[in-house]
Amino acid sequence: MAPDHDYLQLQKKVLKRIEQAEFDFSLPTLSRQTWKILINDNDERERLEFVGDFYMAAAVGESLCHYLPDGSPRQYTVARSALTSNLTYSAIMNRLGLANPSDGRKTTADAFESIIGAKKKEDVALLDTWFETYYVQLIKSIVDDCRQLPHKGKKAAKPHQLHSIARGSRTVKKRHISLSPRRVQKQDKAHPIKSPTIYSRHCQIIDLVVDSDSEDDDDVESGDVEIVQISSAEIKKSRTNISAHQTITHPLGSSINPIVID
Structure with missing residues (x-):
């Protein structure tokens, strides 16, 4: 060159x-x-x-x-x-x-x-x-x-890219659900879960902690975590929707089926 x-x-x-x-x-x-x-x-x-x-x-x-x-x-x-x-x-x-x-x-x-x-x-x-x-x-x-030299050269980074970096947002989008059995506590709000819920015969209440990296979630910036509680009554009511071929191994060793709540 x-x-x-x-x-x-x-x-x-x-x-x-x-x-x-x-x-x-x-x-x-x-x-x-x-x-x-x-x-x-x-x-x-x-x-x-x-x-x-x-x-x-x-x-x-x-x-x-x-x-x-x-x-x-x-x-x-x-x-x-x-x-x-x-x-x-x-x-x-x-x-x-x-x-x-x-x-x-x-x-x-x-x-x-x-x-x-x-x-x-x-x-x-x-x-x-x-x-x-x-x-x-x-x-x-x-x-x-x-x-006296020309100013031409590579374009600077776009403002919206720097804004995203400053906010600490991540480009990879994923959803992670963790199982956390515990006693029933009052929650300020409950959101319907579209992802498969999990039934465990070892506890009456299951918390589904939803962690999202999507930029659209307000809770991402504030650091809040969504917790949705599923009662035993809801679990029994939903068992009719269980697919026989869908099984998940519980951490305690038992094989269980996911329950989809519409």
């Missing part, structure tokens, strides 16, 4: 800024022990390179939002790509005279990222100070150019 035209233009602006005589830059200082690890431990160096890459992407992104508060996600993305590219990192190393001519751009950029990662491991507060002192100047130098 060919690079985006806006990205290429912004990348040129960043490189031009690095080449300017007044560009003042320095790498974070590391202890001798850390330098030994970077030079002699390849596995650890690769891990620190990953940490440095992650740190730079996050720090640059946050700074862009700070210095360009009215920017669009696309403008942030294009600017961050230019500010954290291998081209930019290798140009900085070249400017400081720390790049090996025999190494490629990627190798030089990886060395920069591993130094950042190592400093983060040593002292993240000092690394933050270094970033504000040296790297933010690059960000400020292209803020005006970022404003």
Whole structure:
């Protein structure tokens, strides 16, 4: 895929800024022990390179939002790509005279990222100070150019989707009925059950606790649980509707039939 035209233009602006005589830059200082690890431990160096890459992407992104508060996600993305590219990192190393001519751009950029990662491991507060002192100047130098970039990009999440997430609603709809035998208690209301009810010969009253994840139920938001009590009289009256092939094994071991109440 060919690079985006806006990205290429912004990348040129960043490189031009690095080449300017007044560009003042320095790498974070590391202890001798850390330098030994970077030079002699390849596995650890690769891990620190990953940490440095992650740190730079996050720090640059946050700074862009700070210095360009009215920017669009696309403008942030294009600017961050230019500010954290291998081209930019290798140009900085070249400017400081720390790049090996025999190494490629990627190798030089990886060395920069591993130094950042190592400093983060040593002292993240000092690394933050270094970033504000040296790297933010690059960000400020292209803020005006970022404003000229098109705002087009991916559409933001629809408000009703965010509203559903904020309410804690779930998209999966299900109904679960649990059996809870207990003594008779007065209920404020009783709702007819369309799901099969269950008769147990081990108790006179059966509570059917109905839990619904449907967004239409008012009780879902309030946390209330519907409890419908079935008396023994209703059970006897309904036994004529029992289907012989429908059996349910009761937790106590007996095989019973469901009763459908119209």
